[in-house]
Amino acid sequence: MSEGILLKGYGGFYYVLAEDRVWECSLRGRFRIRDQEFLPGDRVEIEPNGEQETTEKAATTKDMNKKATIERVLPRRSVLIRPSIANVDQALLVFALTAPQPDLNLLDRLIIQILGAGIQPFLVLTKKDCWLGDSGEETLWQAYGKLGYLLAMVSSKTGEGLEWVRPALAGKITVLAGPSGAGKSSLVNALAPGAKLKTGDVSRKKRGRHTTRHTELFQCAGGVVADTPGFSALDLPKMKREELSSFFPEMTPFLGSCRFKSCLHDKEPDCAVKEGVKKGDIHPLRYEHYQMFLQEVIAAERRY
Ligand SMILES: Nc1nc2c(ncn2[C@@H]2O[C@H](COP(=O)(O)OP(=O)(O)OP(=O)(O)O)[C@@H](O)[C@H]2O)c(=O)[nH]1
Ligand SMILES: [Mg+2]
Ligand SMILES: [Zn+2]
Incomplete structure (x- = not known):
């Protein structure tokens, strides 16, 4: 046995x-x-x-x-719903820097789902070779870089940046998660050339639409990596409204300094988190998603 x-x-x-x-x-x-x-x-x-x-x-x-x-x-040690897989040690959140434009609302949901499952996220931004990067985008990715998770900008085409990803895979089970066309299968192929996974055909009209249909694990860079189908929608995990801020690490230094102890950092006056947004310590887009997610969590609470 x-x-x-x-x-x-x-x-x-x-x-x-x-x-x-x-x-x-x-x-x-x-x-x-x-x-x-x-x-x-x-x-x-x-x-x-x-x-x-x-x-x-x-x-x-x-x-x-x-x-x-x-x-x-x-x-099982852990279970992820989207993508559906058991026992993973870490998740590579794979988003393209460009083509397709990254859906940051989806990225922020995914971070919450991964953290909620007790799994470490590693943000891998692909297609660096065709990204020009204006200052707004640079500032945005710097904000993600400061969240305390690993972040790498890579190109599966030229191999740039893969030296940051490869060592993180050894001895672990890693799942790739992200939208269709972000380059998940291309990343596995670049890291483990033997895998020869099917990737989206650039010439197809509906580019990068769900080329990978099933989750499958591969031996790769001394570990096991799961390629998964892309997805574009993700529900937030079940939580209480006051828990949401704990999934936004950049808010941590401000929590406890609001006027109201029960502050949800939304419409309340004298909110330290909103001050943090004003001072530029919290990226406005991340805060915007926090506010959106808060409404979702409150609406979901009523259904329980
Ligand atoms: N220029 C460039 N193109 C890339 C890179 N990575 C992936 N691509 C292209 O992006 C398209 C989609 O790549 P896939 O690897 O199939 O994307 P996926 O995330 O596996 O997509 P699904 O299987 O549908 O979820 C393909 O045409 C790839 O050749 C990269 O680093 N640079
Ligand atoms: Mg794929
Ligand atoms: Zn507040």
Whole structure:
């Protein structure tokens, strides 16, 4: 029996990384569990199948995956809903600097979801090779750089900046998350050339629309990386209205200095957070998203 990581489920089989190789697994008959109960990233125990199960075809195919049976799914350390995956250590939030223009509302939602799941975010901004970067954009990304998470500007085309990403992957399970066309699959290809993932075709009319259809994990730079389908909408996790500010680290120094102890930093007078925005310590766009999200959280509270 050995322990492995579920890389993907496909066509009734499950592909599991264990003992440094990929096993094609089926489910033990009496433990048969429905598909949706497995998530990529699940830790499973597998039992290699006996030689008698080797088919004629497998015997003639040199790199055929070895076969095994999944006996047990181990408890999950973490679960992410979007993208759907278990047990990740960190998330690379992949957004293009340009083409497509980054959706910062989505980025701020994603940061909240990742932090809420107890996972470390690493912001990877792609397509540096075709980004000109005006001063407004520079200021904005500097604000993200000051949040206390890792941030790298890279190009999967030229390889620029990948030296910052590669060392962060070793020994970890990392999920790539971000909108369609941001360059997630291209990033995996640049980091692990053997992966040969399909990427969006630039010549297509609806450029970069959902090229990746399923979540799949790959061995990459000494770790395991999950390429995932892009998404464009994301709900905020369930929380109380007064918790929202804790997901905005740039607000931390100001909390507790507002006139009202119960200040939600919205319409209240003498609000230290709003002072921080005025002084330029909090980026106005981030604050605008805080206000939008606050209304969403309040509306959602009423539905519970
Ligand atoms: N110039 C340039 N183009 C890039 C870079 N990264 C990705 N692209 C292009 O951007 C397009 C989309 O890239 P993908 O890697 O398919 O994007 P994705 O995030 O995997 O998209 P989905 O699978 O739909 O979620 C492709 O045409 C890539 O060639 C980059 O660093 N520089
Ligand atoms: Mg993709
Ligand atoms: Zn306040």
